[in-house]
Amino acid sequence: MTAPESSRLAPLAGAGIDRAADERAEPGLLDHIRADPAARVLVVVGDTAPLSAPDTLHWVAPSAVPDGGEWAFLGRGPDGVALLLAAFSEADDRAFDAPAGWGSLRVIGGGLGEHDATAFVTALSLGRWLVDGRFCPACGSLLMLADAGWSRRCPACGRQHFPRTDPAVIVAIRSARDPDLLLLGSNAMWGANRFSCFAGFAEAGESLEATVRREIWEESGIRVASVQYRGSQAWPYPRSLMVGFLATAVDDEAARPDGEEIVAVRWFTRAEIGAALAGDGDVVLPGRASIAHRLISDWHAGAA
DSSP states (O other): OOOOOGGGOOTTOOOOSBOOGGGTTSTTHHHHHHTOTTOEEEEEETTEEEEEETTEEOOBOGGGSOTTOEEEEEEEOTTOOEEEEEEEOTTSOOSSOOTTOEEEHHHHGGGSOHHHHHHHHHHHHHHHHHHHOOBOTTTOOBOEEEGGGTEEEOTTTOOEEOOOOEEEEEEEEEOSSOTTEEEEEEETTSOTTBOBOEEEEOOTTOOHHHHHHHHHHHHHOOOEEEEEEEEEEEETTTTEEEEEEEEEESOGGGOOOOSSSEEEEEEEEHHHHHHHHTTOSSOBOOOTTSHHHHHHHHHHHTOO
16 A cells, blocks of 8 residues: 655654654663653643643643653654653543643644644553553453553563554545545434544454445445555544545445444535535534544545
């Protein structure tokens, strides 16, 4: 698969920080960096982080972080400064007052710069695992932190555990006969006028290409003639890697919702998509932080 140009990457698909993975095995790394007043910490509570401005994360010194968080080494910033994560559960109160309040990745992720966007999606993906995965799934023992927060080892059964990532496809479907038509679906969990691309998880033993064809058929009744890779991004809700595709329908007339997960499907004209992207009318499209938004906006712009 050929990746899109870097200028067309999804908002959360950049490489804005140096993960410095070679440092993780250094003994005592977390303790050493937490004692460094020059280090910077991104505090995550649930799926929110503090903001210094509506489009800028608020990083703090290690000494400003309350007790009780799960810590990890995120990597290095462009200036070489060590970056840390302190993760708290969703049930915890906001750790402190932030200059511009607290924002959810879903809401603010699309407006962040590459450095902050990469840091936030990495911190949330890793932080959720750290908060939820304290015990060994094999024997139930309390796990020990390792690799500066990137793995855990069980002192009882010896197993090593890593953050889990579940691959999922997300697909925009273009018409077989009209280049100005795009098929989107409405999920049963959404409002009646909210539409997006079709998505689903890869099953055991299944390739991404096979997942695209199966999911599209199951959800929309459409068979696809071609599948084009358009990029990917992490989506920690709860732990997905969303792999984006553009597919072409074989028969436009076959479109129908499955009636369970998808309650409506609709062919949109390019003009209708343009109006929805501009916030006009009653159709709601995915937010800017999602790869679904990029798939749809790329198609609308003729870049797909």
